[in-house]
Amino acid sequence: MSKFMVIMKREYIQVVKKKSFIIGIFLTPALMAAFMLLPAWLAQKKATSSEMMAVLDYSGTDIGERFAKALEVYKLEDSDVPYYVVKNIFNVEPGDSVRFKTLDDSLKTEINDKKLKYFLVIKPHPQLSDDSVYVVTNSDNFTSLSRFEYRLSNIISSVKLEQTDINLPVDSILKLTRRIDLQTQNTKGEAIPFQIKYFGGLIFVMIMFGMIITYGSLVMRSVIEEKNSRIMEVLVSSVSPFQLMLGKIIGLGAATFTQVAIWVLVGVGIFFASGAWNLDISSDITRLVFNPMIVVFFVLFMIVGYLLFSTIFALIGSIVNNEKEAQSFIFPITMSLILPVMVGIHIVQEPNSTLSLALSYIPFFAPTTMIMRIIFLAPTVTEYSLFSGILGESILSFIILTVATVFIIWLTAKIFRVGILMYGKRPTLPEIVKWIKY
Amino acid sequence: MFLKLENIRKEFNGKVAVDNLSLDIPKGIIFGIIGPNGAGKTTTIRMIMNIIAPDAGKVYFDGREVGDDFKDHVGYLPEERGLYKKLTLSEVMIYMAELKGAPAGQTRERIDTWLKKMDLLEYKDRKVEDLSKGMQQKLQFVTTILHDPEIIILDELFSGLDPINMELIKNVLLDLKRAGKTILFSTHVMEQAEKLCDNICMISYGKKVIDGTMSSVKAQFGKNTVQIDIEGDGAFIKDLPGVTEMTEFNNYIELHLAEGAEPSEILKTVIGRVKVNRFEVMEPSLYKIFIDMAKVDPKASQRDDGGDNV
Numbered sequence: 003m004s005k006f007m008v009i010m011k012r013e014y015i016q017v018v019k020k021k022s023f024i025i026g027i028f029l030t031p032a033l034m035a036a037f038m039l040l041p042a043w044l045a046q047k048k049a050t051s052s053e054m055m056a057v058l059d060y061s062g063t064d065i066g067e068r069f070a071k072a073l074e075v076y077k078l079e080d081s082d083v084p085y086y087v088v089k090n091i092f093n094v095e096p097g098d099s100v101r102f103k104t105l106d107d108s109l110k111t112e113i114n115d116k117k118l119k120y121f122l123v124i125k126p127h128p129q130l131s132d133d134s135v136y137v138v139t140n141s142d143n144f145t146s147l148s149r150f151e152y153r154l155s156n157i158i159s160s161v162k163l164e165q166t167d168i169n170l171p172v173d174s175i176l177k178l179t180r181r182i183d184l185q186t187q188n189t190k191g192e193a194i195p196f197q198i199k200y201f202g203g204l205i206f207v208m209i210m211f212g213m214i215i216t217y218g219s220l221v222m223r224s225v226i227e228e229k230n231s232r233i234m235e236v237l238v239s240s241v242s243p244f245q246l247m248l249g250k251i252i253g254l255g256a257a258t259f260t261q262v263a264i265w266v267l268v269g270v271g272i273f274f275a276s277g278a279w280n281l282d283i284s285s286d287i288t289r290l291v292f293n294p295m296i297v298v299f300f301v302l303f304m305i306v307g308y309l310l311f312s313t314i315f316a317l318i319g320s321i322v323n324n325e326k327e328a329q330s331f332i333f334p335i336t337m338s339l340i341l342p343v344m345v346g347i348h349i350v351q352e353p354n355s356t357l358s359l360a361l362s363y364i365p366f367f368a369p370t371t372m373i374m375r376i377i378f379l380a381p382t383v384t385e386y387s388l389f390s391g392i393l394g395e396s397i398l399s400f401i402i403l404t405v406a407t408v409f410i411i412w413l414t415a416k417i418f419r420v421g422i423l424m425y426g427k428r429p430t431l432p433e434i435v436k437w438i439k440y
Numbered sequence: 441m442f443l444k445l446e447n448i449r450k451e452f453n454g455k456v457a458v459d460n461l462s463l464d465i466p467k468g469i470i471f472g473i474i475g476p477n478g479a480g481k482t483t484t485i486r487m488i489m490n491i492i493a494p495d496a497g498k499v500y501f502d503g504r505e506v507g508d509d510f511k512d513h514v515g516y517l518p519e520e521r522g523l524y525k526k527l528t529l530s531e532v533m534i535y536m537a538e539l540k541g542a543p544a545g546q547t548r549e550r551i552d553t554w555l556k557k558m559d560l561l562e563y564k565d566r567k568v569e570d571l572s573k574g575m576q577q578k579l580q581f582v583t584t585i586l587h588d589p590e591i592i593i594l595d596e597l598f599s600g601l602d603p604i605n606m607e608l609i610k611n612v613l614l615d616l617k618r619a620g621k622t623i624l625f626s627t628h629v630m631e632q633a634e635k636l637c638d639n640i641c642m643i644s645y646g647k648k649v650i651d652g653t654m655s656s657v658k659a660q661f662g663k664n665t666v667q668i669d670i671e672g673d674g675a676f677i678k679d680l681p682g683v684t685e686m687t688e689f690n691n692y693i694e695l696h697l698a699e700g701a702e703p704s705e706i707l708k709t710v711i712g713r714v715k716v717n718r719f720e721v722m723e724p725s726l727y728k729i730f731i732d733m734a735k736v737d738p739k740a741s742q743r744d745d746g747g748d749n750v
Contacts (some may be wrong), residue, residue: 005539008535008539012535215729231522231524232520232521233521233523235491235520236516236517236583239489239491239516239518240540242508242537424493
């Protein structure tokens with residue numbers, strides 16, 4: 003067994019057999035689920051009275067009537083009180099845009115005045131385009147929205163089937179009965195169709211950020227511990243500093259991926275079991291998680307991002323004497339990982355803005371920025387180009403990140419071999435520059 | 441030569457730490473490097489270990505320049521040493537040996553023998569942090585030699601050891617020498633160096649000032665030393681004719697005689713004034729040589745002690 007493997011194995015086993023590792027495996031997804039489900043659960047709990055809504059049917063069909071009828075099946079918990087009360091169904095003749103506008107405005111006012119919680123808009127030819135049906139609301143109650151989506155999908159599918167000669171191949175029938183992608187708007191008319199994407203992006207970024215910070219700082223701690231216990235010189239008389247550094251980084255990296263792999267396997271397991279358990283997993287999440295481009299680039303950016311940041315952590319570990327000294331260095335690292343999340347709203351709203359592009363090509367920001375951009379852009383792209391668009395940009399960003407990482411590893415190796423044997427005074431920048439040349 | 445240093449030189453920030461040092465260390469002997477703090481002992485050893493690169497000169501092991509493959513043939517105990525506190529003794533031993541390329545299975549067979557020799561067998565599955573400082577030193581020593589290296593390099597071997605453990609480790613070193621291993625160590629504890637070494641080299645200011653077998657070094661300094669053990673006040677002795685220097689130790693006095701002075705004349709005078717329990721003409725102790733040589737350079741007293749730069 004090569005010495006690199008010996009170090010890697012030890013670092014890996016050290017972490018994996020710790021109780022905190024096992025607890026982390028269960029606790030992190032539990033916290034994440036709680037974080038996401040709690041607001042929805044709280045929202046559900048609040049529903050002790052019926053929710054008021056209206057339908058603005060501009061399509062000249064009876065879809066609005068049917069929708070209101072379909073909602074009658076939902077009742078408040080343990081009672082016969084309807085969950086949704088459709089106060090009005092406004093049927094506007096197609097073409098009467100003045101009346102539509104007046105009603106639309108007055109309904110929005112009612113929503114802002116909290117007299118109404120939702121109103122559904124059905125524009126002409128709803129069977130042709132998903133954009134023709136949407137809900138206006140200031141609420142983000144997932145339960146209600148997914149109920150509406152489900153009911154509307156059924157109604158629109160029936161309408162389509164009624165209008166069609168049934169004598170069709172299976173493919174066409176499936177096409178007709180496709181579930182619609184119900185979009186929502188707030189009263190200002192802004193579309194918020196990206197909620198799922200935003201949460202998806204947030205989860206991916208949090209996993210990446212959490213893993214890099216947790217395991218990267220373990221690399222640093224491991225180096226500091228070996229410096230402090232004065233075992234370092236014994237080690238470098240047995241292995242080269244480079245073997246030692248890389249053994250640590252890769253060993254702890256393997257532990258990171260063990261943890262993520264367990265989550266992925268459990269997640270996939272739950273997904274496939276969900277049919278049996280009657281869990282309603284949104285089709286959006288499915289499309290997000292099973293999009294090959296998102297999965298592949300998440301793995302690639304996670305691996306190289308981890309290598310980049312854990313190498314920097316190793317560098318810090320080698321030049322400081324204790325963890326307290328290291329704190330001041332950790333802050334910029336945390337910032338460079340979290341900055342894309344802080345400007346995340348901008349990135350998700352303007353994934354192609356100059357700022358979003360610039361962050362993609364700065365190695366320290368690239369992993370988290372790119373994963374958000376890919377999640378927001380990739381699912382809607384129909385044609386991929388290797389040299390332009392999101393795929394081309396992802397590849398370029400990945401190449402820049404990789405080159406920068408190789409450079410940082412090279413640079414760190416030079417500083418590391420001197421730094422690990424320095425005790426006492428923290429080196430100044432000119433001294434470190436001298437080590438690089440040395 | 442088994443280990444050969446050829447004109448090695450190292451400077452730190454313009455200060456010369458090791459200056460054109462050449463050493464020949466034959467196979468199968470115990471070789472001691474002595475010298476005051478800051479003389480360049482640790483720097484020399486680190487250059488042998490290839491932990492720091494010499495500015496000039498080369499180090500050869502078995503005829504080849506030392507490189508990464510040398511690391512498996514050597515057992516090295518640095519001056520700055522430590523162990524993983526949270527691991528058990530056997531885990532530490534297996535890991536350290538594995539880093540030297542020794543398979544875990546082979547090490548496992550040796551662990552019990554060594555722990556028994558060091559009186560640590562009952563702690564085998566305890567954590568390192570449960571051991572006393574002295575026990576940790578013994579364990580550290582064992583991890584240095586566990587992979588059965590051909591050459592053993594020990595920097596400040598005796599620091600932190602009590603006399604019983606010193607004796608224990610000294611005996612192990614003699615056993616290893618008998619088994620054909622080469623041992624190189626540095627120390628400023630002269631008594632131990634004197635008891636152990638076949639060859640000795642003293643460095644001061646990075647320069648070699650003495651080099652040779654123990655007996656040849658002592659012969660070089662002549663038989664002009666006398667140790668006496670008296671009862672009463674011996675202060676008058678240093679003024680006797682022929683006595684150039686007197687060093688008082690707790691239990692005895694060491695005299696340095698002028699060239700041609702007759703020891704028996706001094707004995708006669710002393711015996712008439714106080715009770716003499718012992719009077720011995722002897723080779724100079726290494727300690728004396730050490731003090732004398734360190735005094736040679738007038739800058740010696742101005743130097744600071746913290747010479748262990750990288």
